[in-house]
Structures are given as C-alpha cells and as structure tokens.
Amino acid sequence: MSEIQHQVRFHTIGPDEGGQRIDNFLLTQLKGVPKSMVYRIVRKGEVRVNKKRIKPDYRLQEGDEIRIPPVRVNEKPDLPNPNLDKISQLEGCIIFEDDHMIVVNKPAGMAVHGGSGLQYGLIEGLRALRPNAKFLELVHRLDRDTSGLLMVAKKRSALRSLHEQLRDKDMEKTYIALVFGSWPGKIKKVDSPLLKNTLQSGERVVRVDPAGKASLTRFKVRERYPLSSINTTLVEASPVTGRTHQIRVHSQCVGHPIAQDNKYGMRGFDEQLRKIGLNRLFLHAERLAISHPSTGERVQFFAPLEKHLTDVLLTLRKGNT
Structure with missing residues (x-):
C-alpha cells in the first residue's frame, strides 16, 4: 500500500458549514482517515480552532479558522467496489433533487448509513453518486427494513431548516403498515412513553x-x-x-404488531403472511410534507408501495388466502 500525506492547511468556516461538530467536519475533510485517528489528533491538540484546543464535540461557528494538521494514512489499493450495483440502483430511487436537498425512496433492507459491521449505507451511496457535492447529510432516519421517503440535505442551511421543522413538528410524515388483527376505529392515537435499550450485542x-x-x-x-x-x-x-422504532412499538403495545417485524412481531401471523409472499417488514414511509428550506413553499412528496407489497394487498383483498 502506498501512503497519502495530508499537508497542514487552514480553513475558514463558511455560512453553510457552521453548526456541525468538529469531528464530523474533519471526517469530510480528511478522506480515508479513520475516526480513531481523527479523535486522536483532536485530543492531542493538533487540531486548533482560532488557535485554541477544542474537544471533539465542539460545534463550529461561521468565521472559525481551523488548523488541520498533516496526517499520514495508507492508501487503499484500487479494488472493484462490491456495492457498485447498489449504488447505480440508488440513482433510480431519487424522486426529487435540487440545490438544497435530495428525497429518496429508500429500498427495504438498505441501512441509511454504514456502521455496526456495515461498510455501506444509503448516505455513502449518495456520496459516491454525487462526488462533487461538498455537503450531504441525513435529515432523519428510517429503520433498515423500512422502505420509503428519506431526505438528505445538500447544504448546512437546509439541514438546519429541516431539523427545525422536525423539532417544531411542522414536518408531516405518513407511513403505511399492515398490522395483525382488526384495528379498532376508536384507537386514533397511541402516546405510550418509549425507552430505548442497547443490548451487549449492540442491538x-x-x-x-x-x-x-x-x-x-x-x-x-x-x-x-x-x-x-x-x-x-x-x-x-x-x-x-420521532423515537426509535416508534410506530413498530406503538402498534405492538396495543396488540396489533406490524407484519414481518422480527423484533416486535407475532410469529404465527407472520407465518400466515409468508405463505402468500410477504417476506419483509410491511412498513413504508409513503408521504412527506415540508416547507421548502429555501423558498418556504409547502411541498409534498409521495412514494408508492413496491409491487411486492401491492401484490400481497391484492391477495388479501380477493380473499385468496
């Protein structure tokens, strides 16, 4: 392996770069440098902001001057990317794109980002598709097995606007789910508090x-x-x-778990649906309404169900079970 030498350089934070953590900023600037090395050079004081030492969670402000130190990393040999097919398919999943954001109809089974043993996710795929994009960040997340609408910001200002809409509950999301049993019409909301636990396995x-x-x-x-x-x-x-697994757990806690949910589902129910062809979690983000981060205009996006799911519904509708 040959070695890449990143030279010392200085960078002044622009209006679209403020608000992000220094560690995340450095990861985008130091291509090929592992996270552990980024944290190490910050801890050792090799990275300076306005000539001062900072912590990895420091949030950058417009006008900050950053000293980025020289870093040596081994250059990986050019090998065929095993995810090229998935990356090329992702282009066909983009349903809207402008200078401020991308809206994707995420396929079921695709993680939104790498990690937990996964080197590749949707955001890495989009960065490979758009190598000249200086800024691409997830606005929100979807579970790996959930399909449907997902937004990615192309500017820091767009990310701030969309996050503000999330916090103020101005962003409207509609999901479609196939659940066990006859859902009572009187249950129009579930407001049970949710507690997240991480097992030793990381699950x-x-x-x-x-x-x-x-x-x-x-x-x-x-x-x-x-x-x-x-x-x-x-x-x-x-x-x-927007809690983790919120719809899945809220459905389960009222006795109506979602079909083919491997964490919160019902085995016998899932086996029945498997016989008519359902082999994935039946949860899909169908509709998204936001105020455009640049114009303020109210816009809506729709992602239809994939054919696999519509075929299952047709079978149920006809009673061929």
Missing part, C-alpha cells in the same frame, strides 16, 4: 416504560380485508414525535 430494543420519552403516533384505518382468512388491517401511521 437496539425499545419498550413502553413510564421512564421513557414522551411519544405520540396517530393512526387511521385505511383498509380491512373481510374476504381474507388472515386477520389483518392496513393502517396509516403518522408519528408526531
């Missing part, structure tokens, strides 16, 4: 707990299947808060 599990964070999901019945022998309902779920 995240969420449960209803009075000590958890306040959470609210609104539900609405979209379709019932009286001709089917499988007792199931198609519902709309609109999360007002």
